[in-house]
Every structure is written in structure tokens, then in C-alpha cells.
Amino acid sequence: MEKQIGFIGAGNIAKTIINGLTANFQEINKNIYITNRSKGKGESLRNKFQVNLCHTNIELVKNCDIIFLCVKPDVSKLVLREIKDHVRDDQLIISVIAGVTIDDIMKYFEQPKKVIRTMPNIPVVVREGMIALSGSNEVSDDDLNLAIDLLSSIGRVDVIEEKMMDVVTGISGCSPAFLSIFVEALADGAVLQGMPRDKAYQYIAQTLVGTGKMILEEEIHPAEIKDTVSSPGGITIAGVYALEKRGFRSTVMEVMEACDEKLKALRR
Template sequence: MDKRIGFIGVGKMAQTIITGLVESFDGINELIFITNRTRSKGEIFSQEKRINLCDDNLALVNNSDVIFLSIKPDQYHGVLEEIKDFVRDDQIIVSMAAGIAIKDLENYFTSDKKILRIMPNVAVAVREGITVISQNKKVLDHELKLVVDLLNSIGKVDVIEEAMIDMVTTVSGCSPAFVAQFAEALADGAVLQGVPRDKAYQFAAQALLGTAKMLLELQLHPGELKDLVTSPGGVTVQGVATLEKLGFRGAVIEAMEACGRKIQELAE
């Protein structure tokens, strides 16, 4: 790896990506540059990972070949106004914000820039997440491959059309919160019947992990896996029927639609 990589902002997701890079590529820490609005936080993280802390965003832009915008959506305007006249045509900009389209970034620049948009999910923290990525027409194949290779250090990567990225955000980015709620509810139900709390969480989490692996590795349809577990007149089908009566699937779909509406609000 010989490309210099900059991160404007070192929140949790940026820290996860940087940690993955440092652990996957020997010597890459010398090629990583960061800035952070709270400088003390940036100093602590830069010392921990032995990476470079820049004095300001312009210094970072000057020192980077790939620039990750790892800031909140409401900070994009200020940062882009600050750096727009200093970004070179050969640099790659990687956006990580929900609701901000590639064309929104393109509008800040007077010349065509290489822009990618990514959406990781929280499971990249344990290298089991997936990051979706889209690019504009200025990004060349080898440049896309470069960013994909970087992101492979924290999990799986899938290249998709940008028109899908907001929809994927709900099923991939938001869903860990729903799954965690489900795991907590499973544990509460077990505790209600006398299972110790720590054991209940362990059993629920392992069941979710095993189920996910069966869906992915055995390529089972979710309905097929459900049918494997539900014997006629058995215990599981009673629970399945109860969830259906209470609108379980409908509630999940409504939650995803609510997330989609919020993404649209951010975009507007």
C-alpha cells in the first residue's frame, strides 16, 4: 500500500476503519492522516495507532490521495466549503454520510472530482459487517478496486448502484439496532422463565449468529429455515403463530419504511 489516506473526523466508524487498515497492511499507519474537531480526541487516537494528526483539514487534503469524509451530515457543508478549492482532480473523495448523494458533493466543485459513497454497518467493528459502495463516472476501475481493498480489511464489500444505497442503508445499516432489540426481547422472555440474564443474552446472541451463518453459508431461504424448525403442532410454530398475530413482520417492515423516510428528510 503506497497511497496516503486521510480521514476528516475520527468518530467510531472512522476509528474502526483505521484500526482495520493498521491491522491488515504493514506500515500503513505512516500513510494515514487524520483531523478531528476535538483535537484532544484526535491526539489520543493518533498516538494509539501511530498515525499522523494534521493541524487542519487543508493540511490533510494536501497530504492525502484518498480522503474519507467521516463526519456527520450536518457538518458536510462547512467542511466542503473549506476544502473545495484545494481538492485535486486526481484525489479520491469517499463520503460516509446517510442522505447525502454523490451529486450533492459534485455540486461543490468547479471541476469533475472522483467521488465514492460508502455505507458501512456497525458489525464491521468485529469484521462481520458489510460495506456497500457506489462511485461516479470519474472513478476508474483500479481506483474503485483500491477503496474496495481498503474496506475489505473490516468486512465484506459490495459494489452497487447509488440508487440502491439508501434502501440498503435500512436493511444493512439500521437493522443491527432492530436485531439487538429482538435479542434483548428474547433474553427478557428467557429471564421471565427463570434463565439467568447473562446466560439468556449468550443463548440469544448465539442463536442469531448461527441463524445468520445458516442463511449465508447454506444459502437457505429464510422461510425454508423457519420450516426446518417448526414441527407440526410443535413448540416453535406456536411462537411463530403468536408473532404473526401480533404483527411482527409488519412492524419490521414499517420500521424500515420509517428509516427510509428519515433518510429522505436528511437528503432534502
């Protein structure tokens, strides 16, 4: 890796990405630069991964080819105002800031810049995240491929139209919470029938992983999995009927609708 990679904000998501990069690319730590508001946190990340700690965001921008924006949305305005006069046209900005659009970032600069907006979800902590990515018009295929290469260290990357980012928020950002509630509910059912809770979680979580792999790796349609498991007059179809009678699918669709409504309300 020839490129110098900067992270403005050395918090949870920066740590997760750096963890993936250092596991995936040999000696990449020498090319990584970080900054953070509080000194202690920056120093602790520097010591953990042996990366370079910059004193200011401007120093970082001057040193790097790729700049990850990893601050909270409310801080992003401050950071963009601080760095705007120092970002060159050849540099690539990769923002992980939820809800901040490419246009929101672009308006800080007099000339259009290469900006990639990305949305990773929580399983990136085990390098099994789903990462959506959209680029500004200035982003070339090489830039996109570079970003995909880097972010593949923490999961599966998909390039989408930016207008789909709102859907991604619900389906990918929020869904680990919904899936976890389903896991808990299944476990409660197992506990009710006498299975120890930790064993129930083990069975359900492995089933979740395995079912996901069948869909992703074997490209088996979810309906086919359901149909295969549901033998005529059998146990699974009795469970499917109980779910459908209580409006499981429409409830889940309404959950997605609630996420979208909340997102739009927050934006207003």
C-alpha cells in the same frame, strides 16, 4: 500499500476504519494521515495508531491519494468549502457521511471528481459490518476495488446503485437496533421462564451469528431454516403461528416504511 490515506474527522468511524486497516495491512499506519477539529482527539488517535496528524484539512488533502470524509453531516459543508480548491482529479474522495449524496459533494467542485459514497453500519466496530458503496462516473474499477479492499477490513462490502442507499439506511444502518430489540424480547421471555439474563443473551446472540452464517456462508434460504426447525405439530411452528397471528412480518415491513418516511422527511 502505496497509497497515502487521509481521514478528515478523527471521531468514532475514522477510529474504527483505522483500527481495521492497521489490523489488516502491515505498517499501513505510516501511510495514514488524520485531522480533527479539537487537537486532543487527533493527538490521541495519532498516539494510539502511530499515524500522521496534519494541522489542517488542506495539508491532509495535499498529502493524500485517498481522502475519507468522516465528519458529521452538518460539518461536511464547511469542510468541503475548505478543501474544494485543493482536491485534484486523480484523488479519490470516500465519504461515510450519512444522507449526503454524491451530487451533494460534487457540486462543490468545478470539475467532476472521483467520489465514493459509503454507508457502514455499527457492527464495523467488531469488523463485521455491512458496508454499502456507490461511486461517481469518474470512479474507475481500480478505484472501486481499492475502496473495497480498504473497507473489507471492517466488514462485508457491497457495491450498489446510489438510489438504493435509502433502503440500506433502514435494512443495514437501523436494523442493528431492531435486531437488538428482538434479542431483548427473546431474553425477556427466557427470563420469564427462569433463565438468567446474561445466559439468555449468550444463547440468542450466538444463534443470531450462527443463523447469519448459515444464510451468508452456506447460502441457505431463511425460509428453509424456518421450515427445517418447524417440525409438523411441533414447538417451533407453534411459536411461528403466535408471531404471525400478531402480524410480525407486516409490523417489520411497517418499521422499514417508517424509516423511509423519516429519512425523506429529514431530507425535505
